[in-house]
Amino acid sequence: MAGPYNGLRVVDTTGLAGAYATRLFAGLGAEVIRLEPPDGSPLRYLAPFAESIAPPENSLWWSYLAMGTRSVVIEPDNKDSLAQILSSADVIFEDRLPEDSLISPDLLPDTTVRTSIVPFGLTGPKRSWKSSNLVAWAASGVLYATGFRDRAPVAPAGHVQLALHASAASALVGTLLALRARRKSGEGQQVEISMQEAALAIAPETGVPVFLDDRVHRERSGNRRDLGRPFGLYPCSDGFVSIIVLLPRHWTAMASWVAEATGNETITEEVFEDLGVRMETQDLIDTWVEELTVGQSRQELFQEGQRRGIPVTPVNTVNALLDDPHLKAARFWSETQLPDGSSVAVPGAPFRTNADWWTMTAAPLLGQHTEFYLG
């Protein structure tokens, strides 16, 4: 069958704040119309770009996040066309406060679900504050706790824009819930996502309820954490691996591995089975573990560590992911067509079903569907 949201009409007026949501929605069958101003969505101006293609069709953010959607261009003062498109919308995604929106409530049927993704929510003293991925992380407590102690704090996964994607994914969940409520009530409603709250929600580790309990001021601890040893990132011949040893059986396996690989018999002594002792001698433990890791590659350490039942993973770089044997065997990577006809690798469906929901098409050209909807 087609996706479960086949037949549903969704209008997206957002930039990055909602783009991941409507991409998923389109993959699940919804008809997603991206309303663009004449010079194109802000997404079209985001690097990196495809060198062989001219603007405004060259942004890879657009080529990825607008996949499966349709592009309709409307002049900002063309109220009739706007009203025409909105009159049949089941859902509209917005990233503006009501007072800044071009869409007055009377343009929307009572049955429309209106999903607003805004920096600090629709209410409260900071409701008109601006945001960005970085600012959202700053307001969540996560930024302060990430990075090396002697350096400025850094946002998790920096320009991957995780805080915005979390906002978008939360917005889609809210929208699907509102559609379910509509099935019962026959009415649409307002769905509200505060980007600050979307970041707070996915980080209770640095949030107030946990802090009330342990009263521990969350310091940055670099790429190792004082929860155990070895615990964190360790250098290897082609980058870093992550090793997380907490459980006794993981330590026993880890110590034998180091001993076999480096001839260090001391590490297998019983005294180090005590987590407290390993924390007190953490520099020594780290040095011994590094003697094992520095000579081998990420994949070698990953395979052998996992064979021994230890939670070891590579610190993957983008190029390594495209070569990953599991993703290849699972046929995860898909491809899409760029406007010049070239094919490029993209992530495949974010989850798999036995019902064949997921469908995707290439991102639309600017105004590609204007004629179809307004002609």
Place this chain on the structure above:
Amino acid sequence: MTNPAIELPLEGIRVFELGTAIASPFCGRLMAHYGADVLKIESQVSPDVVRILGSAWLKDRDDLAAAAPDTSPYVPEMNASKRSVGLELKTTAGRNAALALIAECDVFLANFGARALAELGLDYEAVSAVNPKIVYVQLPGFGSDPDMPYYSYVAWGPNQAPLVGFDDFTGHASDPPAGIATVAPPDYMSALHAAVATLSGLEHLELTGDGVHVDVSQFETTLALLGPFVMDYDLSGTVHSRIGNRSLWGAPQGVYPCAGHERWIAISATDNESWDVLASLMELPDDHFDDPDLRLAQQEQLDSQIGTWTVNFDADDLAHRLQSVGVAAHVVSTNEDLLHDTHTMSRNWYQVAPHARLGRDVFSDCAVKLKGTPGRWTDAGPSLAQHTREVLRDVAGMSDEEISQLVADKGAFEQLEPETLVPRPWDDWIHLLVPGTADARDL
């Protein structure tokens, strides 16, 4: 406040949840908030991580050992409004009781490893044999196909972020990767995708009358967030990696020092409008940086100039000043800042609900807000196995004698020492954190 006249979107939906730590519990909590009856199936033999964590203030209180599993602040963060059912699935009797519950559920949700689920006899084939209409959503680290290379690999929270490239993207360009050890975005992103999958599955069921199997392989799911970087590597061979707090789209964007120890401000002024305002506030002597390309090309110089200006200000004052003229900025909040954040407080981000062991407890709200059908928090718990008897009786239709026999046979267990009540030490001043909550001294 809950309005009983409003029917919530998931009212009438029952979820059988086999979750541990974050990925599936966080999804289940969202569903419980919006009206689903979420049955959290728990074990004493191999408890959920949040049951082991306990609470810092109860450490070394052996006299309260029975209460400890209910006291971690992560219990409500991941499980508020669910019902807890104590079943030992490795016993035949316990598994049979589970199957009886599954027959009465609409959704099966689990983040146990795929192999562990299969070994429990609760993979999709087994569960759909009992309930063909089940929406079965599982979140294994590496998918549920035993023929795939990493099927049996050990995957948990702190290890997913490095695996999917997030750690490599974290840190300043000249430093080693800083990693994301403190938080676990892949778990939460998987949970949100699982919620999308579950709601889609329920829609599928309405449309077709059929159940469905969804495999949220966390490795694959989180990679869906790396699209543009994967494409650029495939097209041009560029390997994108960490660039600190900077942006590819404009400058300045960064974290800058402010007055005081470890006080920082985050500023995004990447478009010309924001930059003009920032530059005039900084009273720059010339228009050298008015060219956006130059700002991008000379970020080192630009950032250091901004840093020598910001360091003169209180971080929060400066954020207010910048926002008042339209520049995106915020103090880099510490736990202490969050505790005093009047904005989140005005939005009731921290919630209070009854708790069988603690009397009441405080926890974070849900970021997904529906104005017409707002969610509800019925319970800040649940206590471990608090609802075993009522669920087996009311949902599985077992008699009290049968339940007692099941408990005696160690196929199920009930809450330990329900009479042991331990209020949080900070219960007295919850009213300061959560507006509208009763002062404990008046209770």
